[in-house]
Amino acid sequence: MGNEELGFRKFKLNKQLYNACDDQGYTTPTPIQDKAIPLVLAGHDLFGIAQTGTGKTAAYLLPLLFKAKYAQGNDPRVLILVPTRELSIQVGKEVEKLGKYTGLRHAVVYGGIGPKTQIEEVEKGIDILIGTPGRVMDIYSRGKLKTKQIKYMVLDEADRIMDMGFMPQIRQMLEIIPRKRQNLLFSATMPDIVVRLSEEFLEFPTRVEITPQATTAEMVDQYVYNVPNFRTKLNLLEYLLNEDDELSRIIVFVKKKDHANGIFKYLERKVEGEIKVIHANKGQNARINSIEAFKEGNVRILVATDVAARGLDVSMVSHVINFDVPVMYEDYVHRVGRTGRANNEGIALTFCNQAEKYHLKKIEKLIKKDIPELDLPLDIEIAETPKDEAKEMAMEIDIQKRKEDPTFQGAFHEKKKNKDKVDKKRRLKNKASIDKQRASGKVSAYIGSGKKKK
Structure with a gap:
């Protein structure tokens, strides 16, 4: 029997882990599992670049569960941050x-709730500790x-750990x-800080x-709509969710918590299907319950800030x-990675206004791919851009231009400079005309001279 036919058994793990793999329907290792598991078993430190949805969690858990073998002592031997x-x-x-x-014991610790229950779990005796860096250090x-x-x-999702400012805790x-230990680091992208x-x-x-770092899933088709303003984005979102039956399980990502709440309330009135919203101000239990309901298919639309862009493993997001x-360009990779998982196809749609085109170009450069543009549906209402929003976008575009060209002084200065050029040209033209007429004796010598006639 060849290695391919052996599936996970080619790694020479143990019966307990093979039975668990069978229970989960794991038959053929994914590429990251195929490469990482033998290296972890051999004791190497590992730097894994792999997107979410590639099976990387099992790629490090299976060999570490094998190495930990069975429950012993009271203190953790495996730490997963x-x-x-x-x-x-x-x-x-x-x-x-x-x-x-295996009989191995574990505890999960994280912020957002009091530490008392989590500390009790740790004190019972554990072999594996999983947690966020802040809460682990708090308990320590x-x-x-x-x-x-x-x-x-x-360190799992190391790029996100760095984005969230956990370097001091690390x-x-x-x-x-102990200095003598085996270290594994996994990241979907590889910025300099990682x-x-x-x-x-x-x-x-x-x-x-x-996959090459900072690429988006191959199973995901990506498109962009150029949309002039916030209100038209809402109209487009409503139209797509009501008109396209293929949008069966959707995550709508937004940057701001207040926008998430507003969009959630708007969609509740306008769109069919159960809708939930999650962001940092939502209680821990509310967030967990919303995610579980979404995973089970009881929620059609999940409106979320980037708090949910990582670690949300739902296989059937359409x-x-x-x-x-x-504006954190790696977050685009992680947002898109919520669909097209477990060999299912997915679609990612991005709504882009004039001020966001700068960021879209940076994302295309990061993922080494041009995102094709779709025309806005003819049936949607194109709203007029309010003055405040237009001003805000103009200011944002000024900031972007200054980043690219430190000598750029802003749209106001550009307009003034252009006006000054026009005025100067007009003055020179007028002066030439007056000089010509003065020479011919048709006009007074005082006209256009700047002197007052006595």
Whole structure:
């Protein structure tokens, strides 16, 4: 029997893990699993570049569950750090599924709720700790977490961890855990800050890159609508959700919490199907319940800020709609990665106004791909842009132009400069005409001279 036919059994794990894989319907390893699992088993530090939806969680969990073997002692031996509460919960569920026959104990810790219950879970005795850097350090600082037994450390979604400003906590963590350990770092993109982190965190790492960094999923078709203003974006969103039956399970991404709330209320009045909204001001339980209802198919539309762009693993999302163009360009990759998962096809639509075209160009450069433009449907109402919104966009375009050209002084100065040029040209023309007429004796010598006639 060849390696391909052996599936996960070619990795020489154990019966408990094979049974868990069978339960989950895992038959053939994904590319990241195929490359990463043997390297982790061999003890290498690993730098994995892989998008969400590629199976990277199992790529590090399976070998680490094998290495941890069985429950022992009270203190964690595996530490997995992730950027968000949602991803903490998701990884915790994966540990439950894949480790169900091993007897290994785990706890999941994250902010947004009081630490008391989480501390109690840690103090019961655990083998694996999953959490956000801030909450892990909080529990450690209270004297409730011992780190001397940690032999394996994972940073998952390292780019997002860096985006969220967790570098100080990561550095603190590196000082309190044993130097002799195996380190695994996974990231969907590879900005300079992640490269610098890898140099501090990893020792002689093996790099595994499944797709070129900062690419968007191959199974996702991406398009952009050029839309003049916020109101027309709302009209377009309403039209698409009501007219296109293929938009069956949709995430609508927006930049601001107040916009998320407003769009949610608008869609509740205008569109068929259950709708939920999640953002940082929503309570932890409300967010978890909304995500679970969306996963189960009880919610058609999820309106979300980028708090949900990572760690939201729903296999049947038909469409992602970027109501706004993200200004953190890697976030576009992660938003689009919410669809086209598990070999399903997906569609990502982006609404782009005049001021957002600058950011769209930067995204196209990042993903090394031009996003084709769709014409606005003839049936939608093109609203007039309010003065305040037009002014705000003009100011934003000025800022963008200054970034590209530090000598640019702004639209007002450009208009003034152009007006001055026109005025100067007009004055010169008038002067030439007057001089000509003065020479012919047709006009007074005082006209056009700037002198007052006595």
